[in-house]
Amino acid sequence: MLQNEKISTHSKSTGLPRKRFYRARAHSNPLSDAHFPxxxxxxxxxxSSYYPQIFLSPGHADGKKKIQFADIGCGFGGLLIGLSTIFPETLMIGMEIRDKVTEYVKERIIALRATNNNGDYQNISVVRTNSMKYIPNYFEKGQLTKMFFLFPDPRFKEKNHRRRVISPHLLDEYAYVLGVGGIIYTITDVEELGEWMKNCLEDHPMFEALTKEELQVDPAVKLLTSATEEGQKVARNGGQTFQAVYRRIALSL
Known part of the structure; x- marks a missing residue:
């Protein structure tokens, strides 16, 4: 290869970004400060900068729309893309702390929008942020209807359990931004973490588990194991997953 030949980070056939150019550490320290607005x-x-067609394009502008779904630690964006066409009228955002991964998802969405002239994928976007610190900076009280926590960092050491993305303290914040009836979806392939997340949700006074019947008809549940890179890897290896899906309820007085 010539010395000055530029290596393309995008596939020539699909226009999508090549994941190998955006690889990063599997997880980041949520307690550290990072330089992002x-x-x-x-x-x-x-x-408007995240959903330009919806907020800026003539004939499409809808300044009253608000984000309803948040994928916390969205990874490479598989869930967002899967949800986008199932809920085409719903604004949803991925929240990711790793800069390279965030850039990949951004480029992936731009490419999908460019290659789909029917308006698909205009309702999804991604922001680089630390959602464990700044959730209330992004969403109003009761704004969200769904929050997703797919294959989060297990933080195996007991001293690091405070860094887990599902915890009694953080559930208070999630309950604040979730409207009554809103749903939290969690999944992991680590049994101990699965029990931890389930117990945290079960013990919280503002959440109740969905019934088996409700889980069976919820289209989002079907994507938990199939839409993400982590879920696909677990499936290929014949691994087991542990889900906890809970509804935000009104606090009983």
């Missing part, structure tokens, strides 16, 4: 309040979270 954070809105001071939800009203300062400018959506």
């Amino acid at each position: 954070v809105p001071i309040s939800p009203s300062h979270f400018e959506l």
Whole structure:
């Protein structure tokens, strides 16, 4: 290869970004500070740059729309893409702390929008942020209807359990931004973490488990094991997964 020949980070056939150029560590320290902008309040979270066709295009502009789904630690964006066409009228966002992974998802969405002239994928986007610190900066009280936590970092050491993305303290914040009836979806291939997340949700006064019948008819549940890179890897290896899906309820007085 010539010395000045540029290596393309995107596939020539599909226009999609090549994942190998955006690889990063599997997880990041959620307690560390990173250099990225954070809105001071939800009203300062400018959506037009994330969903330009919906907010800026003539004939499409809808300034009243709000984000309803949040994929926390969205990884390479598989769940967002799977949900996008199932819920085409719903704005959803991935929240990812790793810069290279966030850039990959951004480029992936741009490429999908460009190659789908029917308006698909205009309702999804991604933001680089630390959701364990800044959830209230992005969403108003009761704004969200679904939150996803797919294959989060297990944080095996007991001293690091405080860094887990599902914890009693953080569930208070998630309950704040979830409307009554909103749903939290969790899945992991680590049994101990699965029990931890289930117990945290079960013990919280503002969440109740979905019934088996409700789980069977929920289209989002079907994507938990198939849409993400981690879920596909577990399936290929014949591994087991542990789900906990809970509904936000009104606090009983």
